[in-house]
Amino acid sequence: xxxxxxxxDPYNMIITGVxxxxxxxxxxxxxxxxxxxGFHITIGETFGASQRGGSVMSHLRISTTxxxxxxxxKGKAHMVVALEPTEALRxxxxxxxRNTKMIMNTRPIYSVGVICGEYxxxxxxxxxxxxxxxxxxxWLIDATDEAVKMGNAILGNVILIGALxxxxxxPLDKASFQDVITxxxxxxxxxxxxxxxxxxxxxxxxxxx
Amino acid sequence: MSIIGKAxxxxxxxxxxNDAIAxxxxxxxxxxxxxxxxxxxxxxxxxxxxxxxxxxxxVEWSVNEKVAMEVAAAASFAGxxxxxxxxxxxxxxxxxxxxxLSETGTRGGMILISCEDPGxxxxxxxxxxxPFAKLFEVPLLEPGDFxxxxxxxxxxFELSEKVRNLVMIRSVTRLSHASGNVTxxxxxxxxxxxxxxxxxxxxxxDEGPVVTFPVAYRHTLMQTKLAQAVALFEDCPFNRYEGPxxxxxxIVTSSACYLYTKEAVDxxxxxxxxxxxxxxxxxxxxxxxxxxxxxxxxxIFTVEEVLPxxxxxxxxxxxxxxxxxxxxxxHGRGDGTLPAVNELNPDLVAAGLARILxxxxxxxxxxxxxxSEESAIxxxxxxxxxxxxxCPHRASFWSLHNALEIDxxxxxxxxxxxxxxxxxxxxxxxxxxxxxxxxxxxxxxxxFGKLGRxxxxxxxxxxxxxxxxxxxxxxxxxxxVHTQSEMTMVVMDNSGTAMTGFQPHPGxxxxxxxxxxxxxxxxxxxxxxxxxxxxxDPFDLDTTQRKLLALxxxxxxxxxxxxxxxxxxxxxxxxxxxxxxxxxxxxxxxNCGCNKLCTRVFKCPGLKWDSETKTAHIDELTCSxxxxxxxxxxxxxxxxxxxx
Numbered sequence: 001x002x003x004x005x006x007x008x009d010p011y012n013m014i015i016t017g018v019x020x021x022x023x024x025x026x027x028x029x030x031x032x033x034x035x036x037x038g039f040h041i042t043i044g045e046t047f048g049a050s051q052r053g054g055s056v057m058s059h060l061r062i063s064t065t066x067x068x069x070x071x072x073x074k075g076k077a078h079m080v081v082a083l084e085p086t087e088a089l090r091x092x093x094x095x096x097x098r099n100t101k102m103i104m105n106t107r108p109i110y111s112v113g114v115i116c117g118e119y120x121x122x123x124x125x126x127x128x129x130x131x132x133x134x135x136x137x138x139w140l141i142d143a144t145d146e147a148v149k150m151g152n153a154i155l156g157n158v159i160l161i162g163a164l165x166x167x168x169x170x171p172l173d174k175a176s177f178q179d180v181i182t183x184x185x186x187x188x189x190x191x192x193x194x195x196x197x198x199x200x201x202x203x204x205x206x207x208x209x
Numbered sequence: 210m211s212i213i214g215k216a217x218x219x220x221x222x223x224x225x226x227n228d229a230i231a232x233x234x235x236x237x238x239x240x241x242x243x244x245x246x247x248x249x250x251x252x253x254x255x256x257x258x259x260x261x262x263x264x265x266x267x268v269e270w271s272v273n274e275k276v277a278m279e280v281a282a283a284a285s286f287a288g289x290x291x292x293x294x295x296x297x298x299x300x301x302x303x304x305x306x307x308x309x310l311s312e313t314g315t316r317g318g319m320i321l322i323s324c325e326d327p328g329x330x331x332x333x334x335x336x337x338x339x340p341f342a343k344l345f346e347v348p349l350l351e352p353g354d355f356x357x358x359x360x361x362x363x364x365x366f367e368l369s370e371k372v373r374n375l376v377m378i379r380s381v382t383r384l385s386h387a388s389g390n391v392t393x394x395x396x397x398x399x400x401x402x403x404x405x406x407x408x409x410x411x412x413x414x415d416e417g418p419v420v421t422f423p424v425a426y427r428h429t430l431m432q433t434k435l436a437q438a439v440a441l442f443e444d445c446p447f448n449r450y451e452g453p454x455x456x457x458x459x460i461v462t463s464s465a466c467y468l469y470t471k472e473a474v475d476x477x478x479x480x481x482x483x484x485x486x487x488x489x490x491x492x493x494x495x496x497x498x499x500x501x502x503x504x505x506x507x508x509i510f511t512v513e514e515v516l517p518x519x520x521x522x523x524x525x526x527x528x529x530x531x532x533x534x535x536x537x538x539x540h541g542r543g544d545g546t547l548p549a550v551n552e553l554n555p556d557l558v559a560a561g562l563a564r565i566l567x568x569x570x571x572x573x574x575x576x577x578x579x580x581s582e583e584s585a586i587x588x589x590x591x592x593x594x595x596x597x598x599x600c601p602h603r604a605s606f607w608s609l610h611n612a613l614e615i616d617x618x619x620x621x622x623x624x625x626x627x628x629x630x631x632x633x634x635x636x637x638x639x640x641x642x643x644x645x646x647x648x649x650x651x652x653x654x655x656x657f658g659k660l661g662r663x664x665x666x667x668x669x670x671x672x673x674x675x676x677x678x679x680x681x682x683x684x685x686x687x688x689x690v691h692t693q694s695e696m697t698m699v700v701m702d703n704s705g706t707a708m709t710g711f712q713p714h715p716g717x718x719x720x721x722x723x724x725x726x727x728x729x730x731x732x733x734x735x736x737x738x739x740x741x742x743x744x745x746d747p748f749d750l751d752t753t754q755r756k757l758l759a760l761x762x763x764x765x766x767x768x769x770x771x772x773x774x775x776x777x778x779x780x781x782x783x784x785x786x787x788x789x790x791x792x793x794x795x796x797x798x799x800n801c802g803c804n805k806l807c808t809r810v811f812k813c814p815g816l817k818w819d820s821e822t823k824t825a826h827i828d829e830l831t832c833s834x835x836x837x838x839x840x841x842x843x844x845x846x847x848x849x850x851x852x853x
Contacts, residue, residue, distance in 0.1 A: 018592065028223075028388070035223040035390055042468075043223075043388040046330060053595045053814055067354050069472040070387035070465065073555040075573025086589040093585030097577055109831070110817060111592040112636060116809045117818060119590035130584035134577070144830075153830050 006039075007169035010063040012072045015160075016091045017083025018109045019056050022157035026081070027058035029161060032184070033176040034062055044070025053111065055087055062170055079169060080135075081160050083143075084109050085127045092134045102135040103163045103204075105156055107144035139163060141203050147196065155196040162200020174198070214260025218395040226358045226384035229391045230322060231256035233362025235264055237318070238399035239292050241284035242268045243277040245680065246709035247296030248331040249385040250324035254294050255710070258721040265401070270712050270721045273647070273680040274299030278306050278321065285319040286419050287403035290366050297325035298626075298646065300338035302681070304345075307375070311345040311431055312421040314373045314414060318366030321377045324385045327514035328552030331382070333626060333644070335550070339518045342377050342492040346431045348438040349377045349492035350447065353467040355389030361447055361489060363394065368441065372434040373414055379491075381514060383465035383552070439493050447489025450502055456484035458565055459506035461523055463488045466512045472555035473562055477570060483562065491519050499526050504534040510565055511541035512558055515550065540565055595636040598815035599776035599833030602629050603636060605701050605747040607811065607841070609670065610638040612757035620668035620761060622699075623650040623657065625682075627674040628708045628775075629701050636812050641672065648673060648681025651698050655685055658694030658766075668761045670697045676706040676714040678731055683738075689766045690739040697760045697767040698740070700731055701747070707775040735768040747771040748786075750840045776833045785834025787849035789815075791827045796846035798824040803843045811841055 015030075017023045024045055031041045044059040061068045077095040082088030082104045092100065106124065113119040131138045141163055147155035165172040174197060181193050213232050216222060224232065231253050234242065244254040258268045267284075271277035274295040284291035295303065300323045307321070326332040342349035350365055352358040362378060369376040409416030412426070421427055442448070451471075452459075460483060462470045467487045474483050486502045488494065503509060509527070511520035520541040527537050540546040546561040547553060556572040563570035596603040606629075613620040624632045624641035625648060632641030643653050654671035673682045678700050689696055705711040713719050720726045736742045741763065745753045753771060760767040774781050799805075807825050808818040815832030816825055825846070836849035 020597075031223050031388060035221075040390055041223050041388070044383060045386050045388075053592060053597060055592050067356075067389045067468070069468040069555050070383045070389075071469070071554045073472060073476055073559070073572065075577065089581075089584040090589040093578070093581040093589075094573075096581060097574055110814070110828075111590055112595040112812045112814060113593055114590055115814060115817060116635075116812050117805065120587075121590060122584075122588040126584075126588060130581075130588055134581050134584065148830070 006062055006064070008078050010061050010068055011170055012077050013060045013062070013079040013081065014072065014077050014091050014095055015058045015060065015081045015083070016087040017056055018087065019054050021083040022154050023056045023058055023083060026157040026161055027060050029177065029180050030164065030172060031060055032180045033172055034170065036176060036179060037171060039064060040066055042068045042070055055090060057091065079103070079164070081164060083157060083160065086122065089127065089130055096134055099136045100134070101167065101169070102131060102138040103160055103167065104131060104138065104140050105143040105160060106140050107142070107156070139167070139204050139207050141200070143200065146199055146203070150192060150196060150199070155192065158193050158196040159200035159203070162197035163204045165197070166201040166204035211256060211259035213256045214264050216393050218393055221390055221392045223388055224355060224391045225252060225386065225388045226355055226380055227252035227324070227386070228256055229355050229358035230362050230378070230380065232391070232393060233359040234292050235260060235266070236359070236394045236396065237363045237366040238290055238397040239366065240266060240289040240399070240401040241281055241291040242266060242294065243271045243280040244294035245271055245274045245277050245299055246706045246712040247299055248709055249326060249382040250294055250296045250322070251709045251712065252385070253322060254721060255712070261722040268721045270714065272715055274302040275306050278303040278310070281319060282306070282310055282315065284403070285315040285317040287317070287405045289317040289401050289403055291317060291319050292322060294322045296332070297323055297336050297338050298332070298334065299323070300341055301336070302647070304341055307341065308345045309421055310375055311347050312424070312427045313419045314430065314434065315369060315375055316373070316415065318369040319375050320362070320365045320369060321375055322362070322380065323377065324380045324382070326382050328382070333630060335515050337515055337518070339379055339492065340516070346435050347375045347377055348372065348435065348490070349379060350489055351379050351464040351491045352384060353464060353487050353489060355384070355391050357447060357489065358384060359391050359394070368438065371441065372437045374431070374434045379464070381465050435493060439495055442490035442493070442495035443498050445490050445495070448487065448495070448498060450484060450486050452484025453481055454505070456506050457482045458508045458510050458562065459484045459486060459502065460510045460512055460562070461486045461488060461519060462512040463491050463519060464514065466514055466553055466558070469553055469555045469558045470512050473558035476555060476559045477563055477566070477568060479562070479566060482566065488519065492522070494519070494522050494526055496526055499523070500530050500534060503527055503530065503537065507535065508538045508540065508565060510546065510562065511539070512547065512553065513542070514553055517541055517543040594631055594634060595812065595814065596628070596631055597776050597833070598813055598831045599835035600628070601703055601747045601771070601773035601775065602631070602701055603811070603813060604750065604773070604835070604837045605699065605753070605771045606632050606637040606640055608747065608750055608753040608757055609699065610640045612754050612761060613640060613668070613670070615758055616668060616761045618667055620670065623654040623669065623671045625650040625673060625677060627677055629672050629674060632672060646681070647677050648685050651682045651685035651689065654696040654698065655689035655692065655694045658689060658696035659692060661695060668697070670699055672699045672701055674707070675700060675702040675704065675716050675731060679715045679729070683734070686735065686740065686766070686768070687738055694766060695764055697757070697769060700768060700770045702731060702770050702772045703775040703778070705775060705778055707778065711775070711778055732768070732770055740766045740768045742768045742770070744770045744772060747773050748835055748837055750837065776835065785832070785852040787834045787836035788852050789827055789832055789834055789836055789839060789847060789849045791825055791847050793822060793824045795844055796824040797844050798822070801844055807838050807842055807847070811838060813838060
């Protein structure tokens with residue numbers, strides 16, 4: 001039986017980004033850590049052709065009672081975790097509401113439409129302003145920059161998982177994260193991922209301070 | 210490490226639908242599994258391949274889906290449990306054999322798993338294969354959640370052995386690629402022994418030859434088997450009713466739509482007004498069970514993806530039962546209560562149900578929707594599908610585009626299925642002008658190449674990938690050579706079935722389980738067929754364009770193999786061939802006559818246009834170091850140095 005509480009039951013979270021950023025892995029890690037604690041987890045993933053530079057989304061639903069639809073109903077997300085800024089805006093429009101919280105990586109990934117000048121990538125001030133208007137709380141984090149400092153941009157996803165743990169809407173902690181990555185990752189990757197997780201936690205804590 | 214083949218009975222795991230199906234296959238003690246890669250089905254065979262050694266399963270990636278089903282059927286004929294796995298379009302390929310298989314019947318339990326893609330999230334169509342179950346008179350099952358995906362798969366083998374015919378399981382992207390908690394069953398101890406018995410009488414189902422004659426007898430047998438399946442479906446734990454005794458609306462649903470329906474009923478808070486009949490056995494529908502539940506309500510709402518398959522069958526049943534259950538009003542995809550195309554979701558089901566119940570329903574807060582519209586429109590520029598940074602296909606299409614333009618006779622490309630289907634889009638410079646099924650590019654080109662007698666002067670080129678070459682393009686090439694067509698086939702050989710995750714194919718030296726196997730050489734095959742064959746590296750733009758241009762006016766059937774591994778392939782990923790740099794002092798930016806050739810036209814995600822300095826830049830994080838852009842920059846601002 002689950003003894004720990006959720007900020008909402010079911011708790012609906014969307015992890016979004018661009019193909020290749022480790023979106024799917026992030027949802028699996030969080031899902032497995034919470035499944036280990038006895039929660040019912042349902043994850044719906046949109047990938048496939050989207051792995052080639054397209055928008056990707058994982059819908060992660062945490063419940064104490066049952067399996068749920070792998071697609072979250074419109075306007076019903078409690079949390080949006082975005083590996084890419086404009087993907088956050090895309091997801092909020094469909095799944096956000098005034099009480100949605102958001103953790104956003106600030107590193108843009110330009111689509112070919114932007115690269116070739118067909119579309120304009122928004123200014124970061126606008127992204128911040130929209131983020132404030134559309135969420136009840138938001139954490140904008142330079143996760144990719146930190147990940148590059150650690151030696152690999154892909155660690156951005158784990159930094160965001162650390163940030164998510166620090167927000168504390170559900171019982172995700174370092175120990176449960178460590179259990180999952182020890183089980184699922186090669187031994188030589190565990191330490192760097194733990195460091196990234198801690199960095200993410202720290203970044204949210206500093207944000208609040 | 211694969212938990213699917215090792216985890217013990219009673220353990221609870223968060224599994225993807227495809228993992229759960231693979232576990233069900235292992236729990237059933239299947240000995241043979243064959244498939245062809247295709248999203249969203251590929252992880253099933255991949256999982257089984259990981260468990261192949263420890264569970265003593267023969268697993269293969271077959272050359273195409275028809276052969277996969279034939280390979281799997283052989284095991285059934287020899288008394289083993291066996292499975293064929295494919296995506297929806299694969300069933301079309303396998304369908305010729307499938308009809309004949311249904312006529313001969315099976316021995317060891319045999320199932321077909323079709324993973325389908327409502328909404329075409331990663332397909333060129335949203336076709337479905339459920340009608341094949343009806344067409345070929347085989348039982349059809351559709352799991353409604355992750356636990357069922359495992360349990361139903363296991364049960365399907367028993368069902369197949371009871372009725373002695375193929376059993377079809379249909380999954381969808383939102384189950385196959387979604388995850389949920391699954392409690393595992395026991396791993397069996399099976400010591401399979403294969404022997405094909407054929408010395409019995411022609412009519413002997415256990416020991417006679419496995420042939421479709423005499424046809425009338427076999428067809429009658431098919432229908433008897435189906436009737437046996439229906440009898441079992443009348444009392445089957447995968448069908449259940451949830452709701453009040455006399456609901457205002459009875460929803461009949463299956464598959465992932467069952468989860469959307471439950472959510473929709475909760476969203477509208479109408480649990481006391483609506484009943485949900487969740488069907489796991491969707492063809493044939495068990496008539497007595499259906500009668501009991503259809504009698505509950507005057508309004509029947511069928512929720513399914515994509516075609517109104519179950520809806521039509523419910524209507525047929527209800528028409529026959531009308532004297533006993535009364536006349537019904539039907540809603541579903543047929544009458545516009547649900548959209549006729551695309552995948553469903555909880556909101557679409559809720560909206561449809563609300564209309565039937567004459568309730569108000571808006572998915573999200575309209576004020577929030579208005580507020581978020583500006584940011585979604587101007588803040589989230591569209592992400593069109595594009596070739597990855599360093600993709601050899603971009604370089605190949607660049608050369609194709611240039612060669613066709615220089616040739617100047619309005620030549621064009623016939624494409625088909627694979628990442629290179631993007632040849633019809635901007636990152637493939639829109640050179641592909643036809644695009645259909647696996648291998649169709651070459652078949653269609655073979656046809657165009659015969660139209661010279663009617664005045665057609667345009668040169669025609671087909672493109673196909675290395676896996677597609679073996680899958681379906683070989684017969685088309687044979688046809689082109691034999692009919693003396695005029696065409697050039699470009700094989701974009703990126704060393705694997707790249708789009709679906711680098712599954713091996715007959716051109717490679719490792720099989721599904723990683724064992725060494727002989728590779729078949731595409732150029733040897735094409736040469737043996739009588740084509741004029743050449744090979745080039747697509748990253749060498751000059752040579753590739755020169756060769757292409759020569760082939761366009763050469764006549765006959767030409768094959769050019771453009772060989773370069775996919776940028777995401779395990780051997781290349783994360784490793785750069787070159788360190789590519791751009792000297793902003795040399796880049797003339799907007800003053801260069803090139804009009805931003807590198808970013809505006811070449812469109813590699815590794816390049817950026819800096820709107821402040823008005824010059825191009827290399828995005829270090831995205832650039833994969835193929836070095837091709839160094840060859841296209843007219844002012845020589847981009848340089849490449851071999852990476853160490």
